Amino acid sequence: MTTPDTRTPTAPTLHGRVALVTGAGSGIGAATALSLAEAGARVALVGRRRDRLVAVADRIAQAVPDAPTAAVVMGDVTDAAGLTQSIHAARTEIGAPFDLVCANAGSMLAAPIAAADTAEWDTMISTNIAGVLATIRATVDDLTEAGRAGRAADLVLTSSIGAHLVLPGYAVYTATKAAVTHLGTNLRAELGPGGVRVRVVEPGMTESELGDHMTDPQAREWLARFAIENPPIPASAIAESIRWSAALPVGINVASMIVLPTGQG
Numbered sequence: 392m393t394t395p396d397t398r399t400p401t402a403p404t405l406h407g408r409v410a411l412v413t414g415a416g417s418g419i420g421a422a423t424a425l426s427l428a429e430a431g432a433r434v435a436l437v438g439r440r441r442d443r444l445v446a447v448a449d450r451i452a453q454a455v456p457d458a459p460t461a462a463v464v465m466g467d468v469t470d471a472a473g474l475t476q477s478i479h480a481a482r483t484e485i486g487a488p489f490d491l492v493c494a495n496a497g498s499m500l501a502a503p504i505a506a507a508d509t510a511e512w513d514t515m516i517s518t519n520i521a522g523v524l525a526t527i528r529a530t531v532d533d534l535t536e537a538g539r540a541g542r543a544a545d546l547v548l549t550s551s552i553g554a555h556l557v558l559p560g561y562a563v564y565t566a567t568k569a570a571v572t573h574l575g576t577n578l579r580a581e582l583g584p585g586g587v588r589v590r591v592v593e594p595g596m597t598e599s600e601l602g603d604h605m606t607d608p609q610a611r612e613w614l615a616r617f618a619i620e621n622p623p624i625p626a627s628a629i630a631e632s633i634r635w636s637a638a639l640p641v642g643i644n645v646a647s648m649i650v651l652p653t654g655q656g
């Protein structure tokens with residue numbers, strides 16, 4: 392058996408890779424799409440707000456003028472059938488199957504359990520759990536095919552450090568993220584032997600729009616205080632971790648990454 396070269400490439404390259412990023416219109420997803428494109432990957436940008444996806448595609452075109460245009464894919468991860476159709480169309484537009492899938496779209500609508508609007512629980516569960524499953528189901532055949540062929544194949548799930556924390560008001564959100572972490576750990580056992588590198592990324596406090604949609608005043612106040620105590624890191628920090636790990640040699644998987652502000656502890 393030959394020993395793989397485990398040195399980190401100084402300029403991680405993803406030339407020839409075909410990526411799909413959900414939630415690519417803002418925050419971590421937008422930064423990840425840009426970072427993957429800068430490393431040479433073709434990227435499908437999935438989300439619900441076309442203007443935001445187009446803006447990210449424009450940023451990619453400016454940053455990487457030689458790269459093929461990023462594909463804008465209107466898709467709602469809570470609509471599994473519609474998402475599958477959109478991803479199929481994106482595959483056709485890009486002209487190749489996906490081998491780097493980032494199931495990243497997420498929603499955080501924290502509120503105390505007794506006062507929460509239960510429709511917000513539905514949104515978090517359908518986006519953070521069912522939406523991740525729908526994304527996986529729509530792309531897993533591409534990934535297993537790449538893995539079988541001995542090519543790099545990455546399934547990257549964005550969970551959260553919250554999967555491990557005890558936070559008042561955040562029970563449902565953190566439960567959805569614990570589910571994502573557990574899903575990734577188990578899928579590793581299922582897909583790893585076929586060559587698919589399943590990776591769970593657990594960000595800490597990161598700059599994005601995630602908290603902007605919260606309606607509960609108590610939870611908003613808690614988050615604002617937490618952000619002052621733990622200044623967020625840029626979304627590009629998470630993106631770089633994803634880019635770096637995807638560029639590692641075939642056969643090596645950084646299976647779990649907690650990426651957070653140092654001060655968050």
Ligand code: NDP
Pocket residue numbers: 413414415416417418419420437438439440441443466467468469495496497498499518522549550551552553593594595596597598599600601602626
């Ligand atoms: P953002 O709110 O900036 O990004 C979330 C993205 O998900 C948006 O672009 C949104 O776009 C998309 N999205 C939401 N619902 C759907 C849907 N139903 N279908 C398709 N896309 C959807 O926040 P982040 O970048 O922070 O979030 C990315 C991931 O990172 C999430 O899973 C989040 O839980 C996780 N995370 C973030 C942390 C942080 O501190 N920021 C910490 C830990 C984890 P659109 O509305 O246009 O569809």
